[in-house]
Amino acid sequence: MDTDRWKHIQSLFLDLLEVEEGQRDEWLRDACAGDRDLERAVLKMSRGHRDDSQLRIEGRLLKAQRAGDGDLAGQRLGAYLVQREIGRGGMGTVYLAERVDAYQQRVAIKVLSPGLRNPELDERFRRERQILAGLTHPHIANILDGGVTTDGRPFLVLPYVDGLPITQYAEDRGLDLRQRLGLFQTVCDAVHHAHGRLIVHRDLKPSNILVSDGGDVKLLDFGIAKLLTAPVSEPDPTASADVREPVRSAGSAGATGATQGLRLLTPEHAAPEQVQGQAVTTATDVWALGVLLYQLLTGAKPFPAADKTREELEEAICRRDPIPPSAAAPAAWAKRLRGDLDAVALRALAKDPDRRYQSAEQLADEVRRHLVSEPVRARSGTPAYRTALFLRRHAWQTAAVGVFIMSLLAFAAQSTLQSKALQRERDAARLDRDTAEQVTQVLVDLFETTNPIHRPGSGAMTVEELLDEHSDRVIAGLDGEGVVQAKMRHILGTVHRAHSRFDRSRELLQGALEQQVELAGWDDRATLEILHDLGSLEVTSGDRDVGLDTLRRALDLRRKALGEDDPSIPVSLEAVANALPPASPERSQLLDEALEKRRHLEPEPGLGTADVLNNLGLARLAEGRLKEALALFEQSGELVEKLLGEDHPFAVVIMANISVTLTNLNRFEEAQELDRDLVERSRAIYGPESAAVAKALNNLGTTLAAGRRWPEAEEALGQSLALHRQLFDLGHVETQNTFRNLAYVIEFQGRFDEARALLEELGPDGGATPRDAALIEIQIEGLRLRSEGARVALPRLQSLAARLEATEPPLDTIVLAIHESLLGLAYLETGQFEDAEATYRGLSTSFEGHYPPPHPLWAKAECGIAAALAGRGLNDDAHRRFEACIEPFAGWGWANPQTVELYRRLAESAATAAR
Numbered sequence: 001m002d003t004d005r006w007k008h009i010q011s012l013f014l015d016l017l018e019v020e021e022g023q024r025d026e027w028l029r030d031a032c033a034g035d036r037d038l039e040r041a042v043l044k045m046s047r048g049h050r051d052d053s054q055l056r057i058e059g060r061l062l063k064a065q066r067a068g069d070g071d072l073a074g075q076r077l078g079a080y081l082v083q084r085e086i087g088r089g090g091m092g093t094v095y096l097a098e099r100v101d102a103y104q105q106r107v108a109i110k111v112l113s114p115g116l117r118n119p120e121l122d123e124r125f126r127r128e129r130q131i132l133a134g135l136t137h138p139h140i141a142n143i144l145d146g147g148v149t150t151d152g153r154p155f156l157v158l159p160y161v162d163g164l165p166i167t168q169y170a171e172d173r174g175l176d177l178r179q180r181l182g183l184f185q186t187v188c189d190a191v192h193h194a195h196g197r198l199i200v201h202r203d204l205k206p207s208n209i210l211v212s213d214g215g216d217v218k219l220l221d222f223g224i225a226k227l228l229t230a231p232v233s234e235p236d237p238t239a240s241a242d243v244r245e246p247v248r249s250a251g252s253a254g255a256t257g258a259t260q261g262l263r264l265l266t267p268e269h270a271a272p273e274q275v276q277g278q279a280v281t282t283a284t285d286v287w288a289l290g291v292l293l294y295q296l297l298t299g300a301k302p303f304p305a306a307d308k309t310r311e312e313l314e315e316a317i318c319r320r321d322p323i324p325p326s327a328a329a330p331a332a333w334a335k336r337l338r339g340d341l342d343a344v345a346l347r348a349l350a351k352d353p354d355r356r357y358q359s360a361e362q363l364a365d366e367v368r369r370h371l372v373s374e375p376v377r378a379r380s381g382t383p384a385y386r387t388a389l390f391l392r393r394h395a396w397q398t399a400a401v402g403v404f405i406m407s408l409l410a411f412a413a414q415s416t417l418q419s420k421a422l423q424r425e426r427d428a429a430r431l432d433r434d435t436a437e438q439v440t441q442v443l444v445d446l447f448e449t450t451n452p453i454h455r456p457g458s459g460a461m462t463v464e465e466l467l468d469e470h471s472d473r474v475i476a477g478l479d480g481e482g483v484v485q486a487k488m489r490h491i492l493g494t495v496h497r498a499h500s501r502f503d504r505s506r507e508l509l510q511g512a513l514e515q516q517v518e519l520a521g522w523d524d525r526a527t528l529e530i531l532h533d534l535g536s537l538e539v540t541s542g543d544r545d546v547g548l549d550t551l552r553r554a555l556d557l558r559r560k561a562l563g564e565d566d567p568s569i570p571v572s573l574e575a576v577a578n579a580l581p582p583a584s585p586e587r588s589q590l591l592d593e594a595l596e597k598r599r600h601l602e603p604e605p606g607l608g609t610a611d612v613l614n615n616l617g618l619a620r621l622a623e624g625r626l627k628e629a630l631a632l633f634e635q636s637g638e639l640v641e642k643l644l645g646e647d648h649p650f651a652v653v654i655m656a657n658i659s660v661t662l663t664n665l666n667r668f669e670e671a672q673e674l675d676r677d678l679v680e681r682s683r684a685i686y687g688p689e690s691a692a693v694a695k696a697l698n699n700l701g702t703t704l705a706a707g708r709r710w711p712e713a714e715e716a717l718g719q720s721l722a723l724h725r726q727l728f729d730l731g732h733v734e735t736q737n738t739f740r741n742l743a744y745v746i747e748f749q750g751r752f753d754e755a756r757a758l759l760e761e762l763g764p765d766g767g768a769t770p771r772d773a774a775l776i777e778i779q780i781e782g783l784r785l786r787s788e789g790a791r792v793a794l795p796r797l798q799s800l801a802a803r804l805e806a807t808e809p810p811l812d813t814i815v816l817a818i819h820e821s822l823l824g825l826a827y828l829e830t831g832q833f834e835d836a837e838a839t840y841r842g843l844s845t846s847f848e849g850h851y852p853p854p855h856p857l858w859a860k861a862e863c864g865i866a867a868a869l870a871g872r873g874l875n876d877d878a879h880r881r882f883e884a885c886i887e888p889f890a891g892w893g894w895a896n897p898q899t900v901e902l903y904r905r906l907a908e909s910a911a912t913a914a915r
Contacts, residue, residue, distance in 0.1 A: 163210035182687035188364035204288035215688030283353035290348025343378035523561035668707030675700035694723035706893025752787035790829035833871035840864030856892035875913035882907035
């Protein structure tokens with residue numbers, strides 16, 4: 001049917017509404033002038049309405065929309081000058097306006113159409129203003145103001161959102177599947193916020209969800225939203241006089257009544273209960289979110305209205321299942337939608353509200369589960385499905401779980417080396433087969449314990465809960481199967497470590513080592529793998545010295561048992577090197593040896609070579625050999641881009657290392673340009689509202705700060721913090737890191753109280769770890785030193801020193817050094833020069849071997865010593881030290897400008913006195 005004919009049918013239908021019911025047939029025959037097809041089409045449209053009163057009401061709405069409300073352009077409404085019409089909705093017209101009083105602001109003004117004036121609609125419009133006033137969410141357009149026009153029509157003022165409907169934005173920008181799902185999760189979050197305030201939108205559709213050029217999502221138009229609760233003393237304005245709608249959440253028992261009044265909705269997006277005039281709950285919005293998800297995945301609607309009467313459309317919505325998204329999507333996407341996303345979309349579109357997701361939050365979490373390869377609840381899932389997702393998910397989560405999966409996949413090949421007693425050729429094939437089958441069966445049995453069919457409620461178990469509940473059972477069930485039991489202890493120990501369960505990991509790995517040594521001795525490959533993993537665990541989460549000794553022992557045993565050309569040797573060399581202090585000469589020697597062996601083992605340089613080059617670059621960076629570091633990072637980056645592509649996360653990490661190196665070389669503009677590229681690349685790879693973008697913005701902010709571009713640094717870090725707040729809670733380590741960086745930038749601009757207030761948002765115990773808590777407290781005390789003076793701050797810094805020294809596990813050198821430098825500064829400012837000198841000399845000793853000249857941290861300690869010597873009148877010695885350290889310290893972007901100024905004054909005084 002062409003557009004003109006459809007408009008003609010609609011026009012006749014609207015005119016028919018004004019004719020008395022008994023005269024309609026005759027009027028329609030005359031109006032159609034013998035065109036029987038036209039007459040049938042108009043009759044079919046009118047029969048799609050359930051009663052004449054509803055027909056008249058909806059006709060008034062349509063006629064009001066068609067007739068318009070008179071152009072308000074050029075008129076003034078309160079403090080706002082109307083500019084032009086920008087849209088029409090079911091209840092009114094939306095205008096672009098400009099605030100013209102003391103403030104300047106572009107806004108959208110929604111005015112009730114004149115043809116809709118009656119007490120019910122006035123009340124509905126007033127209630128929309130009340131609803132919006134109660135919503136405060138970054139992705140909901142909140143109300144700014146309200147009033148009435150000169151002819152008595154209510155209006156409300158909203159922020160003007162310059163954006164595109166979400167589906168059009170996705171198409172125009174060519175968003176990939178992950179980016180579309182990211183936008184969808186943002187919408188779900190906004191809807192969940194409204195539901196938490198007992199508000200149902202009831203008209204979620206792309207035109208009510210706009211996305212700005214910068215990717216910011218805004219949910220609009222609560223014009224037909226409904227409060228789920230109504231005061232006992234006041235009737236629900238959308239209910240009939242005789243029926244009250246009970247309060248209930250999605251998934252509860254059915255309502256005892258239904259809303260019989262005005263039904264303002266968009267049929268293609270309406271849920272079955274809406275088109276049937278039944279109770280509306282949060283499940284109604286879940287349906288509309290399902291329709292939106294379907295459109296984002298396929299570019300089509302699950303229930304298109306084209307060429308359908310309302311009656312036919314309602315029949316489809318209430319009784320026919322849509323085709324799966326994978327069957328409706330373009331062929332290039334079909335495979336990616338088949339399975340999880342088909343199941344998620346169709347569950348959201350279940351006819352029965354109780355069979356849909358119980359909340360928008362649950363739907364968003366289902367999308368998240370798919371994105372991180374966790375089993376989705378919409379699929380019952382066979383053990384093979386859950387096992388495959390488990391392995392895929394954790395292969396990408398951490399390197400440790402990657403080791404677990406690789407160990408499992410390579411298990412058959414490795415098991416022949418597990419025991420001298422079991423290495424006889426005639427038994428090797430049988431052992432490979434039997435052991436691999438046993439390990440696989442153990443894992444399948446483990447995942448089967450989460451089958452909700454056999455154990456209701458267990459399907460939502462996290463990996464951590466699964467490990468807690470079943471690790472001991474799995475081990476005990478393998479009594480008598482020594483080889484398999486030792487292997488499972490090793491695997492489970494590695495997984496516990498990946499989930500930061502270090503004590504349990506240590507217990508399992510030690511048990512595996514003891515068992516494997518008893519089975520196969522100390523020169524067995526599997527034994528040495530367990531020993532290596534134990535050493536790595538101690539280095540990262542236990543006693544670093546014990547870990548280093550263990551890794552050295554594993555390296556020595558591997559050299560002896562497996563030979564210098566075994567692929568495990570460069571792995572051990574890198575592990576020992578990375579456990580040493582950053583600037584240790586031995587670290588560089590070991591990495592040089594590892595690189596030589598990698599090149600021998602890889603005729604064509606591979607990822608192993610790229611990894612060593614990157615680690616060598618980090619070692620050179622720590623040593624202050626910046627040009628060498630840059631060359632190594634560039635070589636590593638070229639290899640990774642060749643093997644994995646420039647958008648791979650490893651490539652992004654290396655680019656960030658290059659940026660850090662350029663910053664240390666004072667090549668600030670190049671570093672800033674690279675970091676800006678990393679921000680855009682992260683947006684393209686992960687979506688505009690992702691953790692990767694938040695981190696890239698943080699890195700850009702720190703690079704700008706290093707170049708002393710404080711306002712720009714503050715802007716980038718502010719954007720990063722806003723994203724971190726949106727994605728994580730305040731206790732997340734990346735959120736806290738951004739808080740601290742932003743506070744430093746604000747402090748360096750002299751706004752001490754503002755910086756301190758920002759940090760105090762984290763609370764007195766706000767650190768994600770004891771180390772983070774210490775860093776935050778030290779930074780706050782440093783701000784007190786700046787704003788309140790040294791005499792007030794010194795006692796607090798002395799008290800804090802005692803507490804930091806007593807922290808268990810002990811804090812690392814950098815944390816203590818940051819505090820010591822503040823304590824030394826307080827001693828300087830109070831004239832206690834001997835105490836200051838002793839403090840800074842202790843700081844210098846801590847840095848010895850880690851940060852050699854001209855590293856900025858070395859320069860920081862040396863300048864402190866020089867300042868103390870100048871205070872004691874030892875100007876010759878002070879002058880010599882300042883000559884060596886003042887420029888490396890002053891040129892460091894993260895040197896506090898106030899401290900730099902103090903040291904420059906003292907250096908000049910010492911130089912003058914020394915002459």
